[in-house]
Amino acid sequence: MDVVSALINAVSGAVGGGAAGAAMKDKGLGVAGNTIVGLLGGIGGGALLQNMGMLATTAESAGFDVGALAGQVVGGGVAGAILTAVIGLAKNAAKRPR
Template identity: 40%
Template sequence: MEAIVPILVQLIAGGAGGNVLAQVIKSLNLGPAGNTIVGALGGVAGTWLASMIPGLDSLIGAAATTGGAAGGIDLGALVGQGATGLVSGGILTAIVGAVKSAMAKS
């Protein structure tokens, strides 16, 4: 169960990031389901990529997935993963929304 919690945090935060971005920049809106799905995928992928960056790996990487030193879930790492998921979910939604808008104009 502890291994699932970080992924759930990334999925939820990414979906939220995608929906927030779509509300702020209407031209990138993919619809509620599209924003959520693309954002959730961006949340997981972005957190995974960020965990490979030296310095960030200790904040969002292995600490949350292994349970930390005490054998429980590392709350600080989960907060880092949530923040990274939120931002990367918004970024991927923006990219996909921009591509969709560009294709619609052609």
Template identity: 45%
Template sequence: MEMVVSLLVQLIGGGAGGNVIGQLAKKLSLGTAGNSIVGAIGGLAGTWLAGMIPGLDTLVGGMGAAGSLDIGALAGQGVSGLVGGGVLTAIAGLIKSAMAKS
């Protein structure tokens, strides 16, 4: 159950990050659905990458010592998902813009 909650936090954080970037930079927007989907994928990838960085791995670890959900870890996963979703959406938007020009 804890893994499902962690994945949902990452997906929602990533989708939110993708939509924030889409609203802030209209040229990078992939549309609401596109921003959400790419952002959700970026949320998963961003949290995974953050877990590979020494020092951040404990922040986005997922579960507390007793096997229960750790609010700090979930917050870390949400933030890393938000950032990862925003970054991947921006990259996809840049690629889309570059392909549209050629």
């Protein structure tokens, strides 16, 4: 994964994490937590999708390719949102009295 792809995935993951946290108002991790977890999910999910061959990196696309850029934004955003939702739900499930 090149640096540009990692940055695109990180930013879109942070946005996806923020959106997931906003959607789960009482189960979120707070603004900073949602952003950080989303950022990590975006980087990890984007790297995973690129290694599986599902996303082209910006270096592989030889210049500015809108399709590759859109794929990275969507992949990073969805991965960030999923990781934020999973960790938020797990954290709140662990807090519940039994």
